Amino acid sequence: MPRFAANLSFLFTERPFRERFAAASAAGFRAVEILFPYDHAAETVAGQLAASKLELALFNLPPGDWAAGERGLAALPSRAAEFRASVDRALGYAQATRTTRLHALAGLAAPGDKAAVSAYRDALAYACERAGPLGVDVLIEPINGRDMPGYFLDSFERAAELIEAMRLPNLRLQFDIYHRQILRGDVIRGLEALMPLIGHVQVASVPDRREPGSGELDDAAAFAALDRLGYQGFVGCEYHPSGRSEDGLGWFAPYRAEQIADSR
Numbered sequence: 001m002p003r004f005a006a007n008l009s010f011l012f013t014e015r016p017f018r019e020r021f022a023a024a025s026a027a028g029f030r031a032v033e034i035l036f037p038y039d040h041a042a043e044t045v046a047g048q049l050a051a052s053k054l055e056l057a058l059f060n061l062p063p064g065d066w067a068a069g070e071r072g073l074a075a076l077p078s079r080a081a082e083f084r085a086s087v088d089r090a091l092g093y094a095q096a097t098r099t100t101r102l103h104a105l106a107g108l109a110a111p112g113d114k115a116a117v118s119a120y121r122d123a124l125a126y127a128c129e130r131a132g133p134l135g136v137d138v139l140i141e142p143i144n145g146r147d148m149p150g151y152f153l154d155s156f157e158r159a160a161e162l163i164e165a166m167r168l169p170n171l172r173l174q175f176d177i178y179h180r181q182i183l184r185g186d187v188i189r190g191l192e193a194l195m196p197l198i199g200h201v202q203v204a205s206v207p208d209r210r211e212p213g214s215g216e217l218d219d220a221a222a223f224a225a226l227d228r229l230g231y232q233g234f235v236g237c238e239y240h241p242s243g244r245s246e247d248g249l250g251w252f253a254p255y256r257a258e259q260i261a262d263s264r
């Protein structure tokens with residue numbers, strides 16, 4: 001049974017940030033994700049995790065100026081120094097919170113732009129080299145252009161080719177079932193083919209990015225496939241609740257007791 005991680009930047013946002021941890025734990029989650037923890041001291045985040053007996057499954061490297069529309073730095077040649085500094089900052093948070101997965105957002109750039117391709121490879125090599133000795137994996141995630149127009153990494157094929165070509169032991173694929181269905185479909189065959197590269201999975205319904213099981217896909221069948229394939233990582237719940245977060249957790253009920261038992 002997959003271990004689910006509530007993304008606290010999407011779920012339980014009815015509450016202030018610090019109260020979301022206890023709410024996730026009370027709902028039965030034993031792990032969480034956060035898009036960007038940087039508005040809070042690493043020690044504060046670590047304290048909230050410990051108080052609620054939660055693991056932090058994943059967070060993102062700083063994305064640049066998110067409010068101004070930036071969506072990552074890794075593929076932006078002019079931002080290489082900032083990207084490198086952002087890796088060090090994120091690794092400080094990872095150590096404080098014992099997180100072993102960091103998602104490196106690529107940024108907005110044309111996929112065929114040679115300078116962007118080269119900057120992306122250099123950035124990922126740097127991040128993996130810094131993260132490896134700390135036991136941290138660096139994740140790259142294909143993101144659909146409807147949610148993120150102009151995003152550089154908008155193809156599962158290119159992501160897989162890059163990971164295979166770079167041969168870095170801690171460079172892994174973030175397979176978001178929601179983005180996969182929009183970009184490519186064929187979710188279960190995709191999980192089967194890409195499983196050796198996958199370091200993290202996320203889920204939301206398609207097309208509305210809401211609770212699993214409420215859209216066009218049989219998400220429970222995808223979760224069963226993850227079990228069948230021996231996936232040991234987390235499934236991040238990165239969806240917008242259709243009402244109060246707790247009220248939309250019916251999909252989670254069949255998995256809840258096992259999350260709690262597994263963490264004992």
Ligand SMILES: O=C(O)C(=O)CO
Pocket residue numbers: 035060103141143176238
């Ligand atoms: O938008 C997404 O899917 C992300 O995971 C951003 O980090």
